[in-house]
Amino acid sequence: MRHNYRNWPILLVLGIFSTPLLIMLVFQVVDSFTLKQPGSLIPSGFTLEHFRFLWEELDTGRAGIWRVTLNTFIFATTTATVVTAIALTAGYALSRLNFPARGFFLAGLIVLHAFPTVTLIIAIFLILQILGLYDTLIGVIIVKTALELPFGIWIMKGFYDTVPWEIEMAGVQDGASRLRVWWQLVLPQVQPGLMAILIFSFLSGWSEFILPLVLAPGSDAQVLATYMQALILDDTKADFDLFKAVGLFYALPVVVIYVIFQNKLMNIYGGGSKG
Amino acid sequence: MKRMNWLGLGFLAPALLVIALFFLAPVIMTGFFAFTNMSTATGITGGDYMLNKSALRALGDAGLPDATLEKLEDAGYAVDEKGLAALAAQIDQETADEFARLHGGESFATRRDVERALKDLRQNRIRKTRDRKAAAELFKRSVLNERFGTEAEFRAALTAGGIAPRDHDQITAQAYTGWVWTTENVELLFTLPSTWRYAANTAIYVAFTLSFNVGFGLFLAISTFYLPAAQAATFRAIWFLPRILPPVLYVLMWKWFTWDTGFLSTVTGWFGMSPKNWMLDSPTHAWTTIVLINGFVGASMGMILFASAIRAIPASMLHASEVDGANRWQQVRYIILPQLRWPILFTTAYQTLSLLTSFEYILLATDGGPGRATEVWALAAYHTALNNYGGNLQYGLGAAFALVLVIIGILASLFYLRLFNFRQLVGKPLIEG
Amino acid sequence: MQLDLIGFTKRFDGTPVVSGMDLSVASGEMIALLGPSGCGKSTTLFAICGIHRIDEGRLMFGERDVSGLPSQRRNVGVVFQNYALYPHMSVFDNIAFPLKVQKADKDQIRRRVGEMAELVHIETLLDRRPAQLSGGQQQRVALARALVRNPDVLLLDEPLANLDAKLRLEMRSEIRRIQQETGLTAILVTHDQVEAMSMCDRIALMNNGRIVQIDGPTRMYRDPMDKFVASFLGNPPISFVTPEDLPCFGAPKACAEIGLRPEHVGPQFGTGLTGEVRFVETQGREDLFDIALPSGRMIRSVQPAGSGLRPGQTVDWGYDAAELLCFDRQEVRL
The missing domain is CATH 1.10.3720.10 (MetI-like)
Structure with missing residues (x-):
């Protein structure tokens, strides 16, 4: 750490650049376990139904x-x-x-x-x-x-x-x-x-x-x-x-x-x- | 000592064997395959000899006399096992048996002769003219559409069909269904307009992705350098994930982000925009996505290399510049960047080559689309030889595409060898035999 | 420019490295921060130039409180132990760097760099890269770079540590000359007492994050405040005995230990004190003796060469009573 310079501008820029990646990563995990209404990003309930491929033939x-x-x-x-x-x-x-x-x-x-x-x-x-x-x-x-x-x-x-x-x-x-x-x-x-x-x-x-x-x-x-x-x-x-x-x-x-x-x-x- | 030599070679042998078989052999074979017309149609192991209508037409165009062509197509009629079996199937067994008894092994010059013979059968005469015609046709013998396993058999058949020996070579060559040596592929590369399109696409792809990789890698390395250790480690860990995640999954995340049922469309939907596929709706969007997909992965390599290079700069030098009055931008510009020259050069050289030849992420993301907008050279090679919609995989042409990359790859690797001080790497072992 | 450090405290991960330190350097004075490694002297220097944050206390340059300012705005010149020259820049660019980042105009930079090069005698080296210079030359370049901005304070962090013995002698007087010519207030951080004594007006001797004593070199050597100061200064080092070893010396009652500097002890007949010569080290001009007393304690003596004493020999010895240093149980000088 170099205290002669401020951190927050760096954090801000890094944060902005990292946002798309973070969104992808977070929703990768969240979506796997949740139900959602169409057109919404907010989960409405927990489910394991997306993991059905583990116990049943998909086709x-x-x-x-x-x-x-x-x-x-x-x-x-x-x-x-x-x-x-x-x-x-x-x-x-x-x-x-x-x-x-x-x-x-x-x-x-x-x-x-x-x-x-x-x-x-x-x-x-x-x-x-x-x-x-x-x-x-x-x-x-x-x-x-x-x-x-x-x-x-x-x-x-x-x-x-x-x-x-x-x-x-x-x-x-x-x-x-x-x-x-x-x-x-x-x-x-x-x-x-x-x-x-x-x-x-x-x-x-x-x-x-x-x-x-x-x-x-x-x-x-x-x-x-x-x-x-x-x-x-x-x-x-x-x-x-x-x-x-x-x-x-x-x-x-x-x-x-x-x-x-x-x-x-x-x-x-x-x-x-x-x- | 002799023994030591053997130990060294022995230790190396397994590696040499595997590498020679599946690394060096493919390099050389690419060169061979590029000069063949191998495809699904020709097969890869060799072929049969068979003439079909189009081959006949080609022979005609090549100047073979019509009489010869006719002979090839119509080599007379023969009462043989095959014909009799067909006759039995078409009329009945008795007719066939009687015909065999009377005319077995005979040959007839024209169909009329066969028809007459069929008409003259005593017990099982075929009455209807149409049936006779059809039955006679069963005994027609022609080189046409018949498959011969070897060249000798084919030539024998030509002789039997009364073809003049001087024409045999030409006809045999035309009849061969396997692959042959050719320089056509190279000519095609230069003449097909799509080739230049792929080359241009590759240039765009490499230039933009490389700039993003190096630029963003530098940004990540330098910015995390200025952060406290814990924050820096967090950001590095996040940015390292694209590299470590399986490509299929990583690209899936992008598809979710950009496709019409995904994140961007959902968010823009809140503002009343109709959903659309942000990845594939226009070439510009496709290129942007491709560059970002590859760039996020490539930047992490730059990030790690540059970060370790920055850490290697003595702290006192950075302190000195701060005491000397440099602000952060000046410190980056005058102190850090100049000392990253070699890592930057290395990353640039290395990634140029790997981007030039890589197609995995493009294949997964756009598969060259929309249209052929993002079809780069390496992907074109893959599509031509290994996966196209037409169904006829052109191994030879694909290999020619690949050969260009292989040659570039070899030249570039040799160049790196020079650039990055080979002698130093190849110092003699300390313990010698 | 007068420099005042008042109540300075620095902690790393909560552990104080320097606590409540006061230091005052007069304008034009050169002071040494001397002490064993880990005593906090470099930490203090880095806090003064702004590389370390000042956790508590104030730093004044004259009337200006610079405690909260970043390095860039403190206007100090620093010579680092490894010189920290920028390897990718020529000597000229190295020296010009502090002016360049201030966006000074080109003529001014050229003139100023020329002056500095003349001051430190490197006029002919301006086009070279640091890697092409000898250690002494690099040192001069580092000095020139530190001085080019007309700093308020010059800070030197172990500047001679990386030089060989001969160059060290030469640069010692060179740095002193340059400091006196420019009239700068200067702080020298060193663990080498000879450097500190030969180059500086005063010495601040530090131990465990505190200043133990600040004095002129001679005063500090002859009149140490406690046992640590006495034992740190002097080469060969001082020896300690107990009052029982010197029955003829009327030690004060509180005296627990007596310090004897080697140059004040020597063979002398009829003192009633005996010892066995254990070790003789010949140094050319002088000989160095280790003498074991009957109590088992050792004392060390420096004598002009040619005494003829040998290991194993028993000698009578004496001391200069006026130079004895007495310490109490708390190791404080009596």
């Missing part, structure tokens, strides 16, 4: 919400786990080990990190068709993992870089193998990084929309993002209260994680995610 021909939620969960957790596992070894290699063409790999990593992956969606679509993985959850998982990896490796390498190398030097001097030094001495030091990538990739997978939309449009592999979008597009008359309830259900894990890990998340996103 035929659509996968049930729990199946879709399970799909989403499998998609997000598998992606997160695999990305983290691979980034753990690859990040260490790039940070600490010397091997042929290391500079080239690092340069490649940076290029991939900055590279806009959505441009590849058409080629990936065709490749999955050729491989026979089109319209399967496993196909989308593999693709998401691959696209998420450069970012994960980059972050992980950063964490490895901060571990003082004397720790490893001491381990190697004591006669432990490099593999053991990595597993027993270095890994515990980079646990924050491991957590960061797990959380980040989970959120990224949970929110992913384009990949499932293009690569697994069938009802068997549907995830919450595509489920919700299909619901919005299907309805001739938009039932926003229902949509918002679905959205709230969908965003619940995200919000919980956000509340718990807020500062950590801001750091990761600040570290250069896709803008």
Whole structure:
């Protein structure tokens, strides 16, 4: 805080700019639980009726919400786990080990990190068709993992870089193998990084929309993002209260994680995610 | 040491494998696909050989003699299993059996010959002329509309149909239903007027959104910097939400805000205005919404980057400027902004590329509408190849659209590599083998 | 310009860091705020220049009450410990900044910056960036920037802390020269007693958020008000013994401890006082001895080099009775 300047003009301007966003956020929650007269914004009563999608089929021909939620969960957790596992070894290699063409790999990593992956969606679509993985959850998982990896490796390498190398030097001097030094001495030091990538990739997978939309449009592999979008597009008359309830259900894990890990998340996103 | 090399490569191997398969391969494949005419019609794995009327017309236009065309269409009549089965279905089994006994395996040059043969059947003569004509037609053999799995089979059929061997190549090429290499896509990109429209849309989109992102990100970072910690944290948390919320939900909130049953229409309704879709009723509104939707998300990235850069400015420097008499605007203008040059440059460079290629929020919000007003290049690629209303997905043309972005992406990434001091990032590992 | 700080109190999160402090600096005087770290001296300086709010009390520049004014309107010049030069501006622009934000006209700025550069001897460096300057040069630029507006008061926050020993000596006299040439009222915050004593007219010694004693350097050294002042000033530091260690000295009844400055203690025959030399530190011009008394307490003595004493040796020692400092149980000087 700088007391040489006044706060209220800033609060005023920030408040004005934030109003639309706040309105959206507040009504997102309020509308999910309340009834309203048409043409009014003021709720007239509490209801759980917008959450009916949880216990009854909305209409035929659509996968049930729990199946879709399970799909989403499998998609997000598998992606997160695999990305983290691979980034753990690859990040260490790039940070600490010397091997042929290391500079080239690092340069490649940076290029991939900055590279806009959505441009590849058409080629990936065709490749999955050729491989026979089109319209399967496993196909989308593999693709998401691959696209998420450069970012994960980059972050992980950063964490490895901060571990003082004397720790490893001491381990190697004591006669432990490099593999053991990595597993027993270095890994515990980079646990924050491991957590960061797990959380980040989970959120990224949970929110992913384009990949499932293009690569697994069938009802068997549907995830919450595509489920919700299909619901919005299907309805001739938009039932926003229902949509918002679905959205709230969908965003619940995200919000919980956000509340718990807020500062950590801001750091990761600040570290250069896709803008 | 040799062992160390292997450990390094071993540690890297899983990453290399996955990235090569689903990251590098797609980059290269985009280049390949862009030079094919792949579409729903051609399939993607390869094709059959089949001539249809329009192929015939094309051959005629290409200068194939009428006689040859006629032969292709009408290769005579043959009494074979297939024809007999059809006959059995149309007349009855006995007729077919008798016809097989008398003429099985024979060929006839014209339909009249077949009709005569049918008329001459002893037990099961077909009396009505119309029926005979129809029955004879069943034995007509033509290369036309027949599907051949391989090129050899197709060529054999041509030979059997008495087509001169010198025409085979041309006809085979025309008959192939799979995809072929072509540069048509690139030509199309340059000649289609809509291409330029998409390019212009992209320029508008990137320019406005980027300005909003950087400008508003700066505003958020600087303004929260001047607030007490608790208030600053609150505003940062609010403004970070658009980034963290799933895009589908975030865009839904905007739809509720702008659509005719949503917030704006409700509020304007109180003042007697009729409800309307504020997002899609005009291109200007559509663009405004798109820029805001993307901007609210993009600004949070700027906010975080700039805020940490501001925190890195030594407090004494800010104190000094206050003691030196700078008011807040002067402090921002002369002390803070100049020291944010690099973060601003970085954010600009980074977001230019990602905006250029992103279409998720536009797809969710306007889907390019109204009309094609907000169709940007990346969205056009998506629509062409993966989702259009015509039903024939043009993978090849879509890939050509995408290829342009891929090339820009590679060039830009390489440029960043230079800009942001690559050598520093690639320092040798401290422990070496 | 006379500066008066009356009843100044500053709290951080409710905890008082400085409480009820009074300080009066005469026009043209340079005073040092001296004390151990955490004693509140920097807080006081930041309150005077307006970076910290004054929670209680008043700050007067002459007849002007500036307590509630923001930094911008107090008209003070500050030299920060790390100089806080603006890295993206040339030396000229750095010095010109306070005038530029006042929207002074260009000619005036150029003339004024020229004068300042001449005053601090950096005429040839005006086009450079701060990063291209040595520590001493940066210091001069910071001084010039602080002085360019003709401030009412010059505040220096540990200005020499970031310089090497040689430059520190040089800048010590330079700052004093510049302060005297400009005739400014100045406050120097430092934890280094040598700096305080060599540069300032008076020293305000602070401890635990209060001023313990304000006096001229010599007076404060020779006539400390309590044990804290006596032990803070002096290098090598003063030693404390009890009256029992000096049976021949007729200490007053209330005396609980006696302070002996190293330069007033030394080997001397026939005093009846003995001790064992424990440690000898050779400093070239002088030698430093630690002598253990029979009671176990240690005293320290400074003697011209070449005494030939060795560790383990038992010596007779004596003191200059006129220079002994007596303290009571409350550590107040008798």
